[in-house]
Amino acid sequence: MSDRPLSANAASGETVPCEDCPLRRRAAFRSLSEDELHFIERLKIGEATFVKGQALLTEGTRSPYVYTVLHGWGFRYKLLEDGRRQILNYALSGDFLGLQASVFGDTGYSVEALGPLRACVFQRERLWELYKSWPSLAFDLTWLAAREERILDDNLLSVGRRSALERVAYLVMHLFARAESVGLATGDRLTLPITQQHVADTLGLSLVHTNKTLSRLVRLGLLRWHAGSLALVERDKLAALAGFDLEARSVRPLI
Amino acid sequence: MSDRPLSANAASGETVPCEDCPLRRRAAFRSLSEDELHFIERLKIGEATFVKGQALLTEGTRSPYVYTVLHGWGFRYKLLEDGRRQILNYALSGDFLGLQASVFGDTGYSVEALGPLRACVFQRERLWELYKSWPSLAFDLTWLAAREERILDDNLLSVGRRSALERVAYLVMHLFARAESVGLATGDRLTLPITQQHVADTLGLSLVHTNKTLSRLVRLGLLRWHAGSLALVERDKLAALAGFDLEARSVRPLI
DNA sequence: CGGGTTCTTGACTAGTTTCAAGCAAAGTGG
DNA sequence: CCACTTTGCTTGAAACTAGTCAAGAACCCG
Numbered sequence: 034m035s036d037r038p039l040s041a042n043a044a045s046g047e048t049v050p051c052e053d054c055p056l057r058r059r060a061a062f063r064s065l066s067e068d069e070l071h072f073i074e075r076l077k078i079g080e081a082t083f084v085k086g087q088a089l090l091t092e093g094t095r096s097p098y099v100y101t102v103l104h105g106w107g108f109r110y111k112l113l114e115d116g117r118r119q120i121l122n123y124a125l126s127g128d129f130l131g132l133q134a135s136v137f138g139d140t141g142y143s144v145e146a147l148g149p150l151r152a153c154v155f156q157r158e159r160l161w162e163l164y165k166s167w168p169s170l171a172f173d174l175t176w177l178a179a180r181e182e183r184i185l186d187d188n189l190l191s192v193g194r195r196s197a198l199e200r201v202a203y204l205v206m207h208l209f210a211r212a213e214s215v216g217l218a219t220g221d222r223l224t225l226p227i228t229q230q231h232v233a234d235t236l237g238l239s240l241v242h243t244n245k246t247l248s249r250l251v252r253l254g255l256l257r258w259h260a261g262s263l264a265l266v267e268r269d270k271l272a273a274l275a276g277f278d279l280e281a282r283s284v285r286p287l288i
Numbered sequence: 289m290s291d292r293p294l295s296a297n298a299a300s301g302e303t304v305p306c307e308d309c310p311l312r313r314r315a316a317f318r319s320l321s322e323d324e325l326h327f328i329e330r331l332k333i334g335e336a337t338f339v340k341g342q343a344l345l346t347e348g349t350r351s352p353y354v355y356t357v358l359h360g361w362g363f364r365y366k367l368l369e370d371g372r373r374q375i376l377n378y379a380l381s382g383d384f385l386g387l388q389a390s391v392f393g394d395t396g397y398s399v400e401a402l403g404p405l406r407a408c409v410f411q412r413e414r415l416w417e418l419y420k421s422w423p424s425l426a427f428d429l430t431w432l433a434a435r436e437e438r439i440l441d442d443n444l445l446s447v448g449r450r451s452a453l454e455r456v457a458y459l460v461m462h463l464f465a466r467a468e469s470v471g472l473a474t475g476d477r478l479t480l481p482i483t484q485q486h487v488a489d490t491l492g493l494s495l496v497h498t499n500k501t502l503s504r505l506v507r508l509g510l511l512r513w514h515a516g517s518l519a520l521v522e523r524d525k526l527a528a529l530a531g532f533d534l535e536a537r538s539v540r541p542l543i
Numbered sequence: 544c545g546g547g548t549t550c551t552t553g554a555c556t557a558g559t560t561t562c563a564a565g566c567a568a569a570g571t572g573g
Numbered sequence: 574c575c576a577c578t579t580t581g582c583t584t585g586a587a588a589c590t591a592g593t594c595a596a597g598a599a600c601c602c603g
Binding site (some may be wrong): 042111113114117118119121132133135137141142161164165168169171172173175176178180181182183185186187188189190192193194195220234235236237276283 | 373374376390392396416428430433434438440442443445448450
Protein backbone atom coordinates (compact mmCIF):
# COMPACT_ATOMS: atom_id res chain seq x y z
CA MET A 34 0.00 0.00 0.00
CA SER A 35 2.75 2.39 0.93
CA ASP A 36 4.31 2.12 -2.49
CA ARG A 37 1.13 2.98 -4.33
CA PRO A 38 -0.21 5.89 -2.34
CA LEU A 39 -2.02 7.50 -5.23
CA SER A 40 -4.22 4.66 -6.32
CA ALA A 41 -4.83 3.78 -2.73
CA ASN A 42 -5.56 7.22 -1.41
CA ALA A 43 -6.25 9.79 -4.10
CA ALA A 44 -9.97 9.32 -3.84
CA SER A 45 -9.98 10.15 -0.18
CA GLY A 46 -10.30 13.90 -0.58
CA GLU A 47 -10.48 16.90 -2.85
CA THR A 48 -7.28 18.03 -4.53
CA VAL A 49 -6.50 21.69 -3.94
CA PRO A 50 -4.99 23.77 -6.75
CA CYS A 51 -1.65 25.25 -5.74
CA GLU A 52 -3.01 28.81 -5.98
CA ASP A 53 -5.53 27.97 -3.29
CA CYS A 54 -3.07 26.09 -1.11
CA PRO A 55 -3.88 27.04 2.48
CA LEU A 56 -0.21 26.95 3.35
CA ARG A 57 0.63 29.73 0.93
CA ARG A 58 -1.49 32.16 2.86
CA ARG A 59 0.74 31.84 5.88
CA ALA A 60 3.35 34.55 6.42
CA ALA A 61 5.97 31.91 7.12
CA PHE A 62 6.22 30.98 3.45
CA ARG A 63 7.64 33.11 0.67
CA SER A 64 5.16 34.01 -2.05
CA LEU A 65 5.69 32.66 -5.54
CA SER A 66 5.22 34.32 -8.91
CA GLU A 67 2.30 33.31 -11.13
CA ASP A 68 4.67 31.43 -13.37
CA GLU A 69 6.38 29.56 -10.57
CA LEU A 70 3.04 28.55 -9.16
CA HIS A 71 1.89 27.38 -12.52
CA PHE A 72 4.93 25.22 -12.95
CA ILE A 73 4.50 23.59 -9.56
CA GLU A 74 0.87 22.97 -10.39
CA ARG A 75 1.95 21.03 -13.46
CA LEU A 76 4.64 19.16 -11.54
CA LYS A 77 2.17 18.00 -8.91
CA ILE A 78 0.58 14.71 -9.82
CA GLY A 79 -1.94 14.58 -7.02
CA GLU A 80 -2.46 14.37 -3.30
CA ALA A 81 -2.46 11.42 -0.95
CA THR A 82 -3.70 10.72 2.54
CA PHE A 83 -1.78 8.42 4.84
CA VAL A 84 -3.09 6.84 8.01
CA LYS A 85 -1.26 6.53 11.31
CA GLY A 86 1.63 4.12 10.96
CA GLN A 87 1.62 4.15 7.16
CA ALA A 88 4.91 4.62 5.32
CA LEU A 89 5.50 7.50 2.91
CA LEU A 90 9.01 6.31 2.13
CA THR A 91 10.84 3.13 3.08
CA GLU A 92 14.57 2.78 3.79
CA GLY A 93 16.44 1.14 0.94
CA THR A 94 13.65 1.31 -1.62
CA ARG A 95 13.25 3.47 -4.72
CA SER A 96 10.11 5.51 -4.30
CA PRO A 97 8.84 7.05 -7.54
CA TYR A 98 7.30 9.85 -5.48
CA VAL A 99 8.41 12.73 -3.33
CA TYR A 100 6.11 14.74 -1.10
CA THR A 101 5.28 18.04 0.48
CA VAL A 102 3.27 17.71 3.69
CA LEU A 103 -0.02 19.64 3.63
CA HIS A 104 -1.16 18.76 7.13
CA GLY A 105 -0.51 16.15 9.76
CA TRP A 106 2.69 14.92 11.36
CA GLY A 107 5.23 12.34 10.25
CA PHE A 108 8.70 11.28 11.29
CA ARG A 109 11.87 10.31 9.48
CA TYR A 110 13.88 7.41 10.97
CA LYS A 111 16.47 4.70 10.47
CA LEU A 112 16.64 1.22 11.95
CA LEU A 113 19.50 -1.02 13.01
CA GLU A 114 19.14 -4.72 12.11
CA ASP A 115 18.16 -5.66 15.65
CA GLY A 116 15.34 -3.13 15.68
CA ARG A 117 16.92 -0.22 17.50
CA ARG A 118 15.36 2.90 16.02
CA GLN A 119 16.72 6.42 15.66
CA ILE A 120 14.27 9.17 14.75
CA LEU A 121 16.13 11.72 12.64
CA ASN A 122 13.55 14.46 12.26
CA TYR A 123 9.85 15.21 12.17
CA ALA A 124 7.83 16.37 9.18
CA LEU A 125 4.92 18.76 9.35
CA SER A 126 3.09 21.26 7.14
CA GLY A 127 5.28 22.62 4.38
CA ASP A 128 8.10 20.12 4.80
CA PHE A 129 9.50 18.48 1.70
CA LEU A 130 10.21 14.75 1.86
CA GLY A 131 12.40 12.75 -0.45
CA LEU A 132 15.42 14.80 -1.37
CA GLN A 133 17.78 11.84 -1.01
CA ALA A 134 15.40 9.77 -3.10
CA SER A 135 15.42 12.45 -5.81
CA VAL A 136 19.17 12.61 -5.96
CA PHE A 137 20.38 9.08 -5.32
CA GLY A 138 17.36 7.11 -6.42
CA ASP A 139 17.14 5.09 -3.23
CA THR A 140 16.23 6.44 0.15
CA GLY A 141 18.40 6.01 3.19
CA TYR A 142 15.60 6.40 5.70
CA SER A 143 11.92 5.69 6.25
CA VAL A 144 9.10 8.16 6.81
CA GLU A 145 5.96 7.21 8.69
CA ALA A 146 2.76 9.11 9.41
CA LEU A 147 2.04 9.86 13.09
CA GLY A 148 -1.65 10.32 12.38
CA PRO A 149 -3.77 11.21 9.38
CA LEU A 150 -1.36 12.97 7.04
CA ARG A 151 -2.13 14.62 3.72
CA ALA A 152 0.62 15.38 1.23
CA CYS A 153 1.16 16.77 -2.24
CA VAL A 154 2.71 14.17 -4.47
CA PHE A 155 5.36 14.80 -7.11
CA GLN A 156 7.11 12.44 -9.45
CA ARG A 157 10.69 12.03 -8.35
CA GLU A 158 12.14 11.94 -11.85
CA ARG A 159 10.48 15.10 -13.05
CA LEU A 160 12.18 17.14 -10.38
CA TRP A 161 15.04 17.57 -12.79
CA GLU A 162 12.78 19.76 -14.97
CA LEU A 163 12.64 22.12 -12.07
CA TYR A 164 16.39 22.61 -12.21
CA LYS A 165 16.39 23.11 -15.95
CA SER A 166 13.64 25.69 -16.16
CA TRP A 167 13.16 27.19 -12.70
CA PRO A 168 16.41 28.21 -11.01
CA SER A 169 14.51 30.08 -8.32
CA LEU A 170 12.69 26.89 -7.34
CA ALA A 171 15.87 24.87 -7.59
CA PHE A 172 17.39 27.29 -5.14
CA ASP A 173 14.36 26.84 -2.89
CA LEU A 174 14.97 23.09 -2.87
CA THR A 175 18.55 23.73 -1.84
CA TRP A 176 17.26 26.07 0.85
CA LEU A 177 15.10 23.28 2.21
CA ALA A 178 18.04 20.86 2.09
CA ALA A 179 20.21 23.32 4.00
CA ARG A 180 17.47 23.73 6.59
CA GLU A 181 17.24 19.98 7.07
CA GLU A 182 21.01 19.91 7.47
CA ARG A 183 20.82 22.62 10.13
CA ILE A 184 18.18 20.73 12.08
CA LEU A 185 20.26 17.57 11.90
CA ASP A 186 23.33 19.46 13.10
CA ASP A 187 21.35 20.69 16.10
CA ASN A 188 19.97 17.25 16.87
CA LEU A 189 23.40 15.70 16.65
CA LEU A 190 24.71 18.30 19.09
CA SER A 191 21.84 17.42 21.43
CA VAL A 192 22.22 13.67 21.29
CA GLY A 193 26.01 13.79 21.43
CA ARG A 194 26.65 16.44 24.04
CA ARG A 195 23.56 17.46 26.01
CA SER A 196 22.37 15.75 29.22
CA ALA A 197 19.02 13.95 29.21
CA LEU A 198 17.30 16.92 30.86
CA GLU A 199 18.74 19.39 28.36
CA ARG A 200 17.89 17.09 25.46
CA VAL A 201 14.24 16.78 26.34
CA ALA A 202 14.02 20.55 26.90
CA TYR A 203 15.64 21.16 23.53
CA LEU A 204 13.33 18.81 21.66
CA VAL A 205 10.26 20.32 23.24
CA MET A 206 11.39 23.82 22.28
CA HIS A 207 12.33 22.73 18.79
CA LEU A 208 9.01 21.03 18.09
CA PHE A 209 7.04 23.86 19.61
CA ALA A 210 8.84 26.48 17.52
CA ARG A 211 8.26 24.55 14.32
CA ALA A 212 4.63 23.88 15.07
CA GLU A 213 4.11 27.51 16.03
CA SER A 214 5.62 28.74 12.77
CA VAL A 215 2.93 26.92 10.80
CA GLY A 216 0.12 27.88 13.14
CA LEU A 217 -0.31 24.64 15.06
CA ALA A 218 0.28 26.09 18.52
CA THR A 219 -2.19 28.12 20.58
CA GLY A 220 -0.47 30.39 23.07
CA ASP A 221 1.78 28.10 25.07
CA ARG A 222 -0.13 24.94 24.16
CA LEU A 223 0.34 22.36 21.44
CA THR A 224 -1.13 18.96 20.69
CA LEU A 225 1.44 16.71 19.12
CA PRO A 226 0.70 13.11 18.24
CA ILE A 227 3.88 11.55 19.59
CA THR A 228 4.41 9.07 22.40
CA GLN A 229 7.25 9.05 24.90
CA GLN A 230 8.74 6.20 22.88
CA HIS A 231 9.12 8.64 19.98
CA VAL A 232 10.81 11.16 22.25
CA ALA A 233 13.14 8.44 23.50
CA ASP A 234 14.03 7.31 19.97
CA THR A 235 14.67 10.89 18.91
CA LEU A 236 17.01 11.65 21.78
CA GLY A 237 18.89 8.39 22.03
CA LEU A 238 17.44 7.59 25.46
CA SER A 239 15.54 4.62 26.87
CA LEU A 240 11.78 4.89 27.29
CA VAL A 241 12.02 4.63 31.07
CA HIS A 242 14.61 7.33 31.43
CA THR A 243 12.70 9.57 29.04
CA ASN A 244 9.64 9.21 31.21
CA LYS A 245 11.58 10.07 34.35
CA THR A 246 13.25 13.05 32.71
CA LEU A 247 9.96 14.36 31.38
CA SER A 248 8.46 14.00 34.86
CA ARG A 249 11.38 15.93 36.26
CA LEU A 250 10.73 18.82 33.90
CA VAL A 251 7.08 18.77 34.93
CA ARG A 252 8.02 18.70 38.63
CA LEU A 253 10.36 21.62 38.02
CA GLY A 254 7.35 23.49 36.74
CA LEU A 255 8.80 24.13 33.28
CA LEU A 256 6.19 22.30 31.20
CA ARG A 257 3.15 20.07 31.25
CA TRP A 258 2.76 16.91 29.20
CA HIS A 259 -0.26 14.61 29.10
CA ALA A 260 -0.64 12.12 26.27
CA GLY A 261 0.87 14.37 23.64
CA SER A 262 -0.69 17.55 24.93
CA LEU A 263 2.19 19.90 25.63
CA ALA A 264 2.21 23.22 27.47
CA LEU A 265 5.28 25.39 27.90
CA VAL A 266 4.91 26.83 31.38
CA GLU A 267 8.28 28.56 31.53
CA ARG A 268 9.39 29.06 27.96
CA ASP A 269 12.42 31.22 28.78
CA LYS A 270 13.70 28.87 31.44
CA LEU A 271 13.27 25.92 29.09
CA ALA A 272 15.15 27.76 26.35
CA ALA A 273 17.94 28.64 28.77
CA LEU A 274 18.21 25.07 30.02
CA ALA A 275 18.22 23.71 26.47
CA GLY A 276 20.56 26.29 25.01
CA PHE A 277 17.83 26.94 22.49
CA ASP A 278 17.88 30.04 20.32
CA LEU A 279 14.57 31.90 20.72
CA GLU A 280 15.14 34.31 17.86
CA ALA A 281 12.65 34.94 15.07
CA ARG A 282 12.59 32.79 11.99
CA SER A 283 12.82 34.05 8.42
CA VAL A 284 10.40 33.33 5.61
CA ARG A 285 10.89 29.99 3.95
CA PRO A 286 10.17 28.55 0.55
CA LEU A 287 7.37 26.10 -0.18
CA ILE A 288 7.40 23.68 -3.07
CA MET B 289 42.74 35.84 9.84
CA SER B 290 40.05 33.30 9.23
CA ASP B 291 37.77 35.88 7.66
CA ARG B 292 40.37 37.04 5.16
CA PRO B 293 41.87 33.80 3.94
CA LEU B 294 42.75 35.11 0.51
CA SER B 295 44.90 38.04 1.42
CA ALA B 296 46.48 36.00 4.15
CA ASN B 297 47.14 32.85 2.22
CA ALA B 298 46.84 33.23 -1.53
CA ALA B 299 50.55 33.77 -1.91
CA SER B 300 51.35 30.45 -0.32
CA GLY B 301 51.12 28.36 -3.46
CA GLU B 302 50.36 28.16 -7.15
CA THR B 303 46.75 28.33 -8.23
CA VAL B 304 45.71 25.40 -10.39
CA PRO B 305 43.32 25.94 -13.31
CA CYS B 306 40.20 23.81 -12.93
CA GLU B 307 41.02 21.82 -16.07
CA ASP B 308 44.23 20.67 -14.43
CA CYS B 309 42.63 19.99 -11.06
CA PRO B 310 44.20 16.78 -9.77
CA LEU B 311 40.89 15.76 -8.22
CA ARG B 312 39.14 15.66 -11.59
CA ARG B 313 41.41 12.87 -12.74
CA ARG B 314 40.05 10.57 -10.06
CA ALA B 315 37.38 8.10 -11.11
CA ALA B 316 35.34 8.99 -8.05
CA PHE B 317 34.28 12.30 -9.55
CA ARG B 318 31.96 12.83 -12.49
CA SER B 319 33.55 14.53 -15.48
CA LEU B 320 32.34 17.95 -16.49
CA SER B 321 31.76 19.43 -19.92
CA GLU B 322 34.12 22.08 -21.27
CA ASP B 323 31.49 24.73 -20.64
CA GLU B 324 30.77 23.66 -17.10
CA LEU B 325 34.46 23.67 -16.32
CA HIS B 326 34.86 27.08 -17.83
CA PHE B 327 32.05 28.45 -15.70
CA ILE B 328 33.51 27.05 -12.50
CA GLU B 329 36.87 28.48 -13.47
CA ARG B 330 35.29 31.93 -13.63
CA LEU B 331 33.39 31.41 -10.38
CA LYS B 332 36.56 30.50 -8.52
CA ILE B 333 38.25 33.52 -7.02
CA GLY B 334 41.39 31.81 -5.83
CA GLU B 335 42.85 29.23 -3.53
CA ALA B 336 43.77 29.42 0.12
CA THR B 337 45.92 27.42 2.47
CA PHE B 338 44.93 26.99 6.09
CA VAL B 339 47.18 25.82 8.89
CA LYS B 340 46.31 23.34 11.61
CA GLY B 341 43.71 24.83 13.93
CA GLN B 342 42.76 27.66 11.56
CA ALA B 343 39.07 28.35 10.92
CA LEU B 344 37.56 28.20 7.44
CA LEU B 345 34.12 29.14 8.71
CA THR B 346 32.98 30.30 12.14
CA GLU B 347 29.63 29.57 13.78
CA GLY B 348 27.31 32.55 13.73
CA THR B 349 29.33 34.68 11.32
CA ARG B 350 28.67 35.64 7.70
CA SER B 351 31.53 34.34 5.64
CA PRO B 352 31.78 35.88 2.18
CA TYR B 353 33.45 32.70 0.98
CA VAL B 354 32.59 29.08 0.44
CA TYR B 355 35.11 26.35 -0.29
CA THR B 356 35.93 23.10 -1.98
CA VAL B 357 38.70 21.18 -0.27
CA LEU B 358 41.63 20.33 -2.57
CA HIS B 359 43.71 18.43 -0.06
CA GLY B 360 44.06 18.11 3.68
CA TRP B 361 41.52 17.35 6.39
CA GLY B 362 39.11 19.57 8.28
CA PHE B 363 36.17 19.10 10.59
CA ARG B 364 32.79 20.72 11.00
CA TYR B 365 31.58 21.26 14.59
CA LYS B 366 29.27 23.10 16.95
CA LEU B 367 29.92 24.28 20.51
CA LEU B 368 27.69 24.63 23.57
CA GLU B 369 28.26 27.78 25.66
CA ASP B 370 30.19 25.87 28.30
CA GLY B 371 32.62 24.50 25.74
CA ARG B 372 31.21 21.04 25.08
CA ARG B 373 31.97 20.27 21.45
CA GLN B 374 30.17 18.09 18.94
CA ILE B 375 31.95 17.25 15.70
CA LEU B 376 29.33 16.93 12.97
CA ASN B 377 31.40 15.71 10.06
CA TYR B 378 34.83 15.72 8.49
CA ALA B 379 35.88 17.43 5.28
CA LEU B 380 38.43 16.08 2.84
CA SER B 381 39.34 16.29 -0.83
CA GLY B 382 36.37 17.21 -2.98
CA ASP B 383 34.06 18.21 -0.15
CA PHE B 384 32.13 21.43 -0.49
CA LEU B 385 31.92 23.67 2.58
CA GLY B 386 29.47 26.46 3.22
CA LEU B 387 26.09 25.45 1.87
CA GLN B 388 24.26 26.84 4.90
CA ALA B 389 26.25 30.04 4.55
CA SER B 390 25.26 30.29 0.87
CA VAL B 391 21.59 29.87 1.61
CA PHE B 392 21.01 31.57 4.97
CA GLY B 393 23.86 34.04 5.00
CA ASP B 394 25.12 33.01 8.40
CA THR B 395 26.70 29.71 9.25
CA GLY B 396 25.42 27.45 12.01
CA TYR B 397 28.71 25.66 12.54
CA SER B 398 32.47 26.14 12.45
CA VAL B 399 35.02 24.42 10.25
CA GLU B 400 38.62 24.02 11.32
CA ALA B 401 41.65 22.60 9.55
CA LEU B 402 43.19 19.46 11.06
CA GLY B 403 46.49 20.11 9.36
CA PRO B 404 47.68 22.00 6.29
CA LEU B 405 44.56 22.30 4.15
CA ARG B 406 44.27 23.77 0.67
CA ALA B 407 40.92 24.83 -0.72
CA CYS B 408 39.34 26.45 -3.75
CA VAL B 409 37.60 29.66 -2.78
CA PHE B 410 34.31 30.89 -4.22
CA GLN B 411 32.32 33.99 -3.46
CA ARG B 412 29.20 33.01 -1.58
CA GLU B 413 26.94 35.51 -3.30
CA ARG B 414 27.87 34.53 -6.82
CA LEU B 415 26.67 30.98 -6.27
CA TRP B 416 23.26 32.17 -7.34
CA GLU B 417 24.63 32.62 -10.88
CA LEU B 418 25.23 28.92 -10.91
CA TYR B 419 21.54 28.24 -10.40
CA LYS B 420 20.53 30.72 -13.10
CA SER B 421 22.83 29.51 -15.84
CA TRP B 422 23.99 26.00 -14.93
CA PRO B 423 21.18 23.70 -13.84
CA SER B 424 23.45 20.69 -14.04
CA LEU B 425 25.82 22.25 -11.54
CA ALA B 426 22.94 23.41 -9.37
CA PHE B 427 21.83 19.80 -9.28
CA ASP B 428 25.36 18.79 -8.32
CA LEU B 429 25.21 21.15 -5.37
CA THR B 430 21.95 19.56 -4.30
CA TRP B 431 23.60 16.17 -4.71
CA LEU B 432 26.34 17.24 -2.33
CA ALA B 433 23.77 18.58 0.13
CA ALA B 434 21.87 15.29 0.03
CA ARG B 435 25.12 13.41 0.63
CA GLU B 436 25.89 15.54 3.67
CA GLU B 437 22.37 14.83 4.91
CA ARG B 438 22.90 11.11 4.48
CA ILE B 439 26.16 11.20 6.42
CA LEU B 440 24.50 13.16 9.21
CA ASP B 441 21.63 10.67 9.31
CA ASP B 442 24.13 7.87 9.74
CA ASN B 443 26.08 9.72 12.42
CA LEU B 444 22.91 10.49 14.32
CA LEU B 445 21.97 6.82 14.21
CA SER B 446 25.41 5.97 15.59
CA VAL B 447 25.46 8.49 18.40
CA GLY B 448 21.85 7.87 19.35
CA ARG B 449 21.59 4.12 19.14
CA ARG B 450 24.93 2.33 18.83
CA SER B 451 27.09 1.20 21.77
CA ALA B 452 30.50 2.78 22.25
CA LEU B 453 32.23 -0.20 20.61
CA GLU B 454 29.90 -0.12 17.61
CA ARG B 455 30.26 3.64 17.31
CA VAL B 456 34.02 3.61 17.15
CA ALA B 457 33.93 0.76 14.64
CA TYR B 458 31.44 2.68 12.52
CA LEU B 459 33.47 5.89 12.53
CA VAL B 460 36.63 4.07 11.60
CA MET B 461 34.89 2.36 8.68
CA HIS B 462 33.24 5.59 7.59
CA LEU B 463 36.45 7.60 7.58
CA PHE B 464 38.38 4.84 5.90
CA ALA B 465 35.82 4.48 3.12
CA ARG B 466 35.79 8.20 2.45
CA ALA B 467 39.55 8.49 2.48
CA GLU B 468 39.87 5.46 0.24
CA SER B 469 37.45 6.91 -2.31
CA VAL B 470 39.75 9.89 -2.84
CA GLY B 471 42.92 7.83 -2.83
CA LEU B 472 44.20 8.57 0.65
CA ALA B 473 44.33 4.98 1.84
CA THR B 474 46.99 2.39 0.96
CA GLY B 475 45.70 -1.15 1.24
CA ASP B 476 44.31 -1.39 4.74
CA ARG B 477 46.29 1.58 6.04
CA LEU B 478 45.46 5.24 6.42
CA THR B 479 47.07 8.20 8.14
CA LEU B 480 44.48 10.53 9.49
CA PRO B 481 45.41 13.65 11.44
CA ILE B 482 42.89 13.30 14.24
CA THR B 483 43.39 12.77 17.96
CA GLN B 484 41.29 10.58 20.23
CA GLN B 485 39.69 13.78 21.48
CA HIS B 486 38.29 14.30 17.98
CA VAL B 487 36.95 10.76 17.93
CA ALA B 488 35.35 11.35 21.33
CA ASP B 489 33.73 14.61 20.25
CA THR B 490 32.43 12.98 17.09
CA LEU B 491 30.83 10.07 18.88
CA GLY B 492 29.49 11.80 21.96
CA LEU B 493 31.85 9.93 24.26
CA SER B 494 34.40 11.05 26.84
CA LEU B 495 38.07 11.00 25.95
CA VAL B 496 38.86 8.31 28.51
CA HIS B 497 36.11 5.99 27.40
CA THR B 498 37.06 6.51 23.77
CA ASN B 499 40.60 5.49 24.57
CA LYS B 500 39.43 2.36 26.38
CA THR B 501 37.05 1.44 23.59
CA LEU B 502 39.71 1.94 20.94
CA SER B 503 42.09 -0.24 22.96
CA ARG B 504 39.42 -2.89 23.15
CA LEU B 505 39.07 -2.95 19.36
CA VAL B 506 42.84 -3.27 19.10
CA ARG B 507 42.90 -6.07 21.67
CA LEU B 508 40.14 -7.83 19.73
CA GLY B 509 42.48 -7.75 16.75
CA LEU B 510 40.13 -5.74 14.54
CA LEU B 511 42.32 -2.71 13.94
CA ARG B 512 45.54 -0.94 14.85
CA TRP B 513 45.76 2.71 15.83
CA HIS B 514 48.91 4.65 16.71
CA ALA B 515 48.80 8.44 16.76
CA GLY B 516 46.41 8.76 13.86
CA SER B 517 47.88 5.90 11.90
CA LEU B 518 45.01 3.50 11.29
CA ALA B 519 45.08 -0.04 9.96
CA LEU B 520 41.99 -2.15 9.39
CA VAL B 521 43.05 -5.66 10.36
CA GLU B 522 39.65 -7.30 10.03
CA ARG B 523 37.63 -5.09 7.74
CA ASP B 524 34.67 -7.44 7.42
CA LYS B 525 34.39 -8.04 11.15
CA LEU B 526 34.57 -4.31 11.78
CA ALA B 527 31.85 -3.69 9.22
CA ALA B 528 29.68 -6.39 10.75
CA LEU B 529 30.17 -5.02 14.25
CA ALA B 530 29.43 -1.49 13.09
CA GLY B 531 26.50 -2.35 10.87
CA PHE B 532 28.41 -0.58 8.13
CA ASP B 533 27.43 -0.99 4.50
CA LEU B 534 30.48 -2.15 2.53
CA GLU B 535 28.94 -1.66 -0.91
CA ALA B 536 30.56 0.27 -3.73
CA ARG B 537 30.13 4.00 -4.05
CA SER B 538 28.84 5.81 -7.12
CA VAL B 539 30.54 8.66 -8.92
CA ARG B 540 30.03 12.02 -7.31
CA PRO B 541 30.03 15.59 -8.53
CA LEU B 542 32.84 18.07 -7.87
CA ILE B 543 32.38 21.82 -7.84
C1' DC C 544 66.69 18.78 26.23
C1' DG C 545 62.63 20.75 28.12
C1' DG C 546 57.57 21.60 27.83
C1' DG C 547 53.44 20.77 26.01
C1' DT C 548 50.19 17.59 23.87
C1' DT C 549 48.37 13.17 23.55
C1' DC C 550 47.74 8.72 25.30
C1' DT C 551 47.08 5.25 28.93
C1' DT C 552 45.51 3.17 33.17
C1' DG C 553 43.15 2.54 37.66
C1' DA C 554 39.70 3.77 41.04
C1' DC C 555 35.56 5.77 41.89
C1' DT C 556 31.05 7.93 40.67
C1' DA C 557 27.08 9.26 38.16
C1' DG C 558 23.85 8.77 34.62
C1' DT C 559 21.35 5.66 32.06
C1' DT C 560 19.63 1.15 30.89
C1' DT C 561 17.36 -3.01 31.89
C1' DC C 562 14.12 -5.69 34.27
C1' DA C 563 9.82 -6.11 36.37
C1' DA C 564 5.38 -4.99 37.69
C1' DG C 565 1.25 -2.46 37.85
C1' DC C 566 -2.03 0.94 36.24
C1' DA C 567 -4.82 3.89 33.19
C1' DA C 568 -6.92 4.83 28.96
C1' DA C 569 -8.47 3.56 24.70
C1' DG C 570 -9.90 0.28 21.46
C1' DT C 571 -12.26 -4.28 19.97
C1' DG C 572 -15.40 -7.79 19.57
C1' DG C 573 -18.91 -10.72 21.20
C1' DC D 574 -22.43 -2.63 26.85
C1' DC D 575 -19.22 -5.10 29.13
C1' DA D 576 -15.07 -8.38 29.20
C1' DC D 577 -10.79 -8.48 26.93
C1' DT D 578 -6.78 -6.81 24.73
C1' DT D 579 -3.64 -3.48 23.49
C1' DT D 580 -1.05 0.57 24.02
C1' DG D 581 1.05 3.99 26.66
C1' DC D 582 2.54 5.67 31.09
C1' DT D 583 4.65 5.23 35.70
C1' DT D 584 7.61 3.54 39.40
C1' DG D 585 11.28 1.03 42.01
C1' DA D 586 15.34 -1.77 42.17
C1' DA D 587 19.40 -3.76 40.27
C1' DA D 588 22.96 -3.84 36.78
C1' DC D 589 25.95 -1.66 33.81
C1' DT D 590 27.83 1.62 30.64
C1' DA D 591 30.11 5.59 30.37
C1' DG D 592 31.89 9.75 32.85
C1' DT D 593 35.08 12.00 36.10
C1' DC D 594 39.24 12.41 38.62
C1' DA D 595 43.96 11.69 38.97
C1' DA D 596 48.48 10.63 37.82
C1' DG D 597 52.03 9.02 35.11
C1' DA D 598 54.07 7.60 30.53
C1' DA D 599 54.98 8.40 25.79
C1' DC D 600 55.52 11.26 22.19
C1' DC D 601 56.39 15.55 19.51
C1' DC D 602 58.08 19.95 18.48
C1' DG D 603 61.02 23.69 18.80
